Amino acid sequence: MSKKQSFPTKADVLARTPDPAVRDMLRHMEQAGIDTPFDRFDAQKPHCGFGLNGTCCKNCHMGPCRITPKSPKGVCGADAHLIVARNLLRWTAAGVAAHGARGREVMLALKGAAEGTLDLPILGPEKVIATAKSFGIFDEAKPVQELAGEIALILLEDLCRTIPGPYKTLETLAPPERIKVWKELDILPIGAYHEVFEALHRTTTGTDGDWQNVAAQILRCGLAFAWSSVVGSAIAMDCLYGLPKRSRIATNLGAITLDTVNIAVHGHSPVLVAAIVKAARSEELIAEARAAGAETIRLYGICCSGHSALAKFGDITPLANAAGAELTLATGALDLWVADVQDVFPGIMDVAACFHTRVVTTSDSARLPGAEHLAFDHHHSNLDQADRLASQIVRRGIQAYGERQAGKVFVPKARMEAEVGFSVENVVATFGGIDVLLDHLRSGRIRGVVNLVGCNNPKVVYEEAIVKVAEELIAHDILVFTNGCAAFALLKMGFCLPEGLEGAGPGLNAALQPHRLPPVWHMGECLDNARASAFFRTTSAASEEPLTRLPLAFSSPEWSNEKGLGAALGFRLLGLNSYHCIAPPVAGSDRVADFFYRGTGEMLGSVMVVDEDPSRLAQRIVADFDARRRELGWSPAAAPTGRRLLALEAEKAHQHAHAHGHAHTHSHEEGQHHE
Known part of the structure; x- marks a missing residue:
């Protein structure tokens, strides 16, 4: 077993988390006697060493078995290497299923919209046409509806293929150089459903006993995750709901208004959320809200439902990621909480019970005891009822508005503006072509690009690692993309504003300032x-260099779940390194650990880097980018700026407090209001 792990406490979160609203809510909930995920994490200590190392097996009922020097094999004879690999394979398969299941819903909705069985407009005709051309099915004589229907069928076939055949999404969109590598390794998937089916089969009692063969199936699942569960689902969403639209929004808890019906949407499935946005805009329901005493209806985003609807429709205020959801509920200012699927912790029900907030669940896959269920059924036979369900749900919020308990409302002042809605299409248009961005990369004005994402994990201080990695990267002229749970921390702390360039290096300023762009792009x-x-992939094609040679990377500092494992694998399979502050549970097998940390370097051209110190992790990314730049013969990037964004914000807050005669204890909160 590895050395004993030491994880942060709730007290550490209170002392070090970058967002003052988080601290305010933790203190408020403690005074009210309400548990948080951080209290429950502390109660779990000490954590099981076998689980942390990946050497606990409970796949059958002869165990559970754990690997020790005294018992180096389980009852069936599985050793540490096999057990660690099997556990990771089941995690990866679960990630494929998670993104794939909610992706299937939108693929079915796209199919229904194309066939006319659903009253849904196809809002992304340009995406439909571009995808049809990529798939080789474009015909000017075909209407957009027909093309959309054909695209939906291709995506669904790749998702659920049982008879081996071409994996069209992967073979059409993946770089040819990568496809060649995957074929040589014999890891091309048959279909997402099949690879999950096969993963569960291989890891069942007495089946696959070779850890290396299990590892190959992990990579197949990683490809299925990337090309069906993620890319396929994203294509369906963009076709149905349109491409992201750039906008400037307000975020954090201080953006909650108290004279409105406040409805939070939480989860990942866009179909019913899109209908809720439409319903909340209707004159009829706004009139009902006003009759109940509210000014209007406002929607707030928790986790990915908020990000998705915000990028597409713009009418949602992003508040918190999954780990911060209970803190948001405890403001007592939200009338209705709409929960669909994934990253909706059961603990929200305990918090909602302390306030007037009603909870509605909207998927047969994700019910919560005590919540009202207004949902699509198991067969998705009532997708055509989305508008009716949405109206019912919004009316629940209007009814709850009158039950709000003013004495229990506590909303921290922290508020920030942010720019959102970046996409490949609108970014390339802003710069006037990918060649301009490529020139910035070659010249060193942009040292490299990192996709900085991932859910949160109490094994590190909440949101601290994400912010510190981002702060160090932009100071070194590295452009950052973000999405999902990690994006909330960067939205709230000013990284997604052009003013955030104050903490960026000279090269990034030269490249982005003329376009008034922030150093972190919310995607x-x-x-x-x-x-x-x-x-x-676009950058690779334009530079005529394989991805393995380019200064590009993936980082999920605080990753915590099965989808996070799949996301890292997806980029690793493209040949890009992944960087994390939390290690996967592989320490119990030196062979499996070596495979994931280093062995994939020769196979895939990518490695995994883990450092619990986020600043050191960022420095490793910088060093690796500089090495790649030297190998390419590209110009060296400039020395980093000495400025760091949060220190600049803190200094502004300090000066603001002095100017207005405020006590220093309030300065950080004041600094979160972007004027």
Whole structure:
């Protein structure tokens, strides 16, 4: 077993988390006697060493078995290497299923919209046409509806293929150099459903006993995750709901208004959320809200439902990621909480019970005890009822508005503006072509690009690692993309504003200031890793260099779940290194650990780097980028700036407090208001 792990406490979070609203809510909930994920994390200590090392197996009921010097094999004879690999394979398969299941819903909706069985407009005709051309099915004589229907069928076939055949999404969109590598390794998937089916089969009692063979199946699942669960789902979303639109928004808890019906949407599935946005805009329901005493209806985003709807429709205020959801509920200012699928912790029900907030679940896959269920059914036979369900749901929020308990409302002042809605299409248009961005890379004005994402994990201080990595990267002229849970920290702390360039290096300022662009580009929800990978593939094609040689990378400092493992694998399979502050549970097997940390370097051209110190992790990215730049013969980047964004913001807050005669204890909160 590895050395004993030491993880942060709730007290550490209170002392070091970068967002003052988080500290305010943790203190408020403690005074109210309400548990948070950080309290529950502390209660779990000490953590199981076998679980941390990946050497606990409970796949059958002869165990659970754990590997020790006294018992080096489980009852069936599985050793540490096999057990660690099998556990990782099941995690990876779960990630494929998670993104794939909610992706299937939008693929079915696209199919229904194309066939006319659903009353849904196709809002992304340009994406439909571009995808049809990529798939080789474009015909000027075909209407957009027909093309959309054909695209939906291709995506669904790749998702659920049982008879081996061409994996069209992968073979059409993946770089040919990568496809050649995957074929040689014999890891090309048959279909997403099949690879999950096969993963569970291989890891069942007495089946696959070779850890290397299990590892190959992990890579197949990684490809299925990347090209169906992520890219396929993203294509369906962009076809149905249109490409992201850039806008400037307000975020953090201080953006909550108290004279409005406040409805939070939480989860990942866009179909019903899109209908809720439409319903909340309707004159009829706004009139009902006003009759109940509210000014209007406002929607707030929790986790990826907020990011997705925000990028597409612009009418949602992003508040918190999954780990911060309970803190947001405890403001007592939200009338209705709409929960669909994934990263909706059961703990939200305990918090909601302390306030007037009603909770509605909207998927048969994700029910919560005590919540009202207004949902699509198991067969998705009522997708055509989305508008009716949405109206019912919004009316629940209007009814709850009158039950709000003023004495229990506590909303921290922290508020920040941010720019959102970046995509490959609008970025390339802003610069006047990918060649301009490529010139910035070659010249060293942009040292490299990192896709900085991932859910949060209490094994590191909440949101601190994400912010510190981003701060160090932009200071070294590295452009940052973000999405999903990690994006909330960067939105809230000023990284997604042009003013954030104050903490960026001279090269990044030279490249971005003329376009009034921020140093961190918000690309949407976790599914929008597809946008980063598309940008990376576009850059590779324009430079005529394989991805393995370019200064591009993936980082999820605080990753915590199965989808996070899949996301890292997806970029690793493209030949890009992944960087993390939290290690995967592989320490119990030196062979599996070596495979994931270093062995994939020869196979895939990418390695995994883990450093619990986020500043050191960022420095490793910088060093690796500089090495790649030297190998390419590109110009060296400039020395980093000595300025760091949070220190600059803190100094502004300090000066603001002095100017207005405020006590220093309030300065950080004041600094979060962007004037």
